[in-house]
Every structure is written in structure tokens, then in C-alpha cells.
Amino acid sequence: MSLSQEPAFSALKNYFVCGTKDITDEPYAGESGRHDNFGNAVVTTNGAGPHNIQMFMLSSDGTVLNVLPGYWAPQDLVYEMGLANQLNRVWMSNQYTRAQKDQLFKQMHLAHIAQHPKDMVRRSHLQGFDAKYEGENKLHTSDFIRNAAAIEHPANPNQKWASSNFKTTDEVMHERLATHGFERYERFDVAAFSDYGKQRYDKMEDAMRSDGHVDMEKAATIPSLGKKHKQASENIDDDRKHWGNTFLH
């Protein structure tokens, strides 16, 4: 996900008014390595780090149109902005009843899954550690599991955590939203929506060398950020309370 990269940056400037909330104290917030504002950045998959960032697209009255958990590639983010715009037209329209609007909300979210470009789907596979977490802890309850039998009794042990055994993040996020209708942001259950994978997400970007390898000794010295680490962060006298330089900006 990158808000400063095109085409996301232009779309944000042209079609949205932007705001942000620090969720460090929220019960659903995860943990991350702490990064200063000259930290390195790496590209990751769509939906990585769902506990650490959630991006809401709202109508101007605060009604939820679309939500993305974790990071998203800029072109995929803009694609989802297009759906938000379509849903905003439905929500603002006088030609539908409230029940019809809610039905359209579900239908349009589910239909959008099939419209996603192949490249977008490829960018949306679960991180390996998140797939393993879902498989080990929620094999028969997680909505990310596409083939529980293949995980439980793999023909090839090396394929136990294969991405084909799991749904992609671009699919599940729309499926989860389709269980909702139009609803106020204040009523939206963020914890349930962003509940997948490990609580901690950190690519150790600031310890990464230009060749992409991580200096593990340096990584061990980088403090963490998140609810468990709030006190430690407050004791550091600067304004560098940031996390995961994963092309957010």
C-alpha cells in the first residue's frame, strides 16, 4: 500500500478528504517494529499487517463504503476507490429503499471479487506467516482456508502452506464486507474485520541492506511499537513513533 505513490496519490487529492487515527491504544491494534522517518521501505502484499492499519472509505456522512485491512498496492487501492465511488452513488441516491441499498452493498462487494485483475489477485496472497497462523490456529473456522484437507493431510508436506490452500485477502475482505450493509463508521466492527494472521507484523525494513537482506544484529536493536510497547515508546523523547515503512507514504 502506498498513499504517496501514483495513481493513489492523485485519486486521494481529487476525490477524498483525508484523515487519520492513531490506533495504538485500541484493543484490536497489533505490534510492529518502530521506524524513524528516514527508515527504509519495502513492498509487501495486499492485506499484510491487518492489525496495524485499516483504510476506510466513507461517505461524507460517515457511512462505510469500503474498507481495506493492512497495506495495499497503489493501483489496487485506486481500484477499490472506484467501488467506493459506485457505492457512494447508491447510498446518496433517492431511488432505492434502505433495504435495496443494503442488498446492493452486498451484491456489489461480492461481484467486485470476480472483477479484480489477475495481477491484483497475485498481489493479494496471505503472507506466509499469516497463512501458517490461520492454518495452525483456525483451520476449521477461518474464512481464509480454501482447502483444509490439503493443509491437514498434505500429499506433499512441502505444499502444506501453499497459497492455493488459502483464499486471498482481496477475496476475503469483500466477503467480510458483504456480511454488512451500509452502516455508520462508529458501529463498524473493526476488530472482527481485521482479524486474521499474526498480531505482529514487521519486515525489519530499517535493518535491511540495499541487497534486500536483513542485518539481524541491527534488527535486534530496533524497539517495537504497539499496545504492549506503548510505555517504552513514550519514554523515547522524540516524535518518531512510526511503524513499518512498507510504502505507506
Place this chain on the structure above:
Amino acid sequence: MKSKFALCLAALMALFVPAQSRQPAYLGGQTAHDRITAMASELHWNQSLGQVEQSAREQGKMVFWVHMLGSMTGAT
């Protein structure tokens, strides 16, 4: 609004997506910092949802509201 948005969206994608596909998987700290600075100079990130909604109504826009660990200004 719908057709205008769709046209602009298509234009944005056509203009920028090919370049995106060539982007590196790694960005050095100075480059990341420069991007942050450029974005912050052009996009204001309000921390009051009420104010954001009011501005969106006045400008006929939608709201983009980001939950994140830490702060938007400076880095992520």
C-alpha cells in the same frame, strides 16, 4: 460524477500503472522520506473525523480515514 470518476480513474491507471510495475521492492530511507515530505505538503491529514466529514460535504468528496499504529506525519 460516476462517469467522470470512472474516466479519471481509467486515465490515472493508464498513466501510472505501467510505471508501478517497474517499481523496486525496496526503497532507501532518504527516498522514502522525500515521498513522505511531498505527500504531507499536498495532503492534509486531519485527526478529527467530524472535521473531515464536514470538509467532504462542503467539497462534494468522500472520506479517506486511515487507522494506523503511530502517526502519519514523518514516517510509517
